[in-house]
Amino acid sequence: MPDDRPRPRHACQRAELFHYRDRRGHEVDFVLEEDGIVRAVEVKSGRTVTGDQLRQLEYLASLVEEVGLEPESVLVYGGAERRRSRGVELVPWSEVSELGPRPA
Numbered sequence: 001m002p003d004d005r006p007r008p009r010h011a012c013q014r015a016e017l018f019h020y021r022d023r024r025g026h027e028v029d030f031v032l033e034e035d036g037i038v039r040a041v042e043v044k045s046g047r048t049v050t051g052d053q054l055r056q057l058e059y060l061a062s063l064v065e066e067v068g069l070e071p072e073s074v075l076v077y078g079g080a081e082r083r084r085s086r087g088v089e090l091v092p093w094s095e096v097s098e099l100g101p102r103p104a
Contacts, residue, residue: 026059038064039072041099047078049090057088074099 020028020040030041040060044053053075061071073088076096083090091099 020060026056028056028060031060033069037070037072039074040064041074041076044075044077047080049075049077049079049085054086054088058086061087 016033018031018033020026020031028040029043032039032041038060040057042053042057057073057075061073064071074091075088076091076093076099079090079092080094081090082092082095
C-alpha cells in the first residue's frame, strides 16, 4: 500500500549537525553542513534580538566564507516578526517548522 502521508520538505535529506565553540568564546548553537552550504542557527527565548547575538552568527559566517563555502545564518527567537537583520534571518518560534533546506 503506498504511503501518501505528507512529508516535511526536508524528509530523507541528510545534513551534518554540529555545535560550534572556540577558545575565544564564540559560540553557535547548531551548525548544519550540506552540499557546500553551512547554516548556523542560534536559538534564543527572548522577544528581542541584540547585536551581540547577531555578532556570533556574523563571526561564523566570515569563517565559512574564508574557506570557500556559502554561509546562511538563522536566529530563532521569541518575537513575532520574521525578517532579516545584518544578513541574519530572524525567525519566530511559531515559524520554526517552516525552516528546511533551501529550494533546489
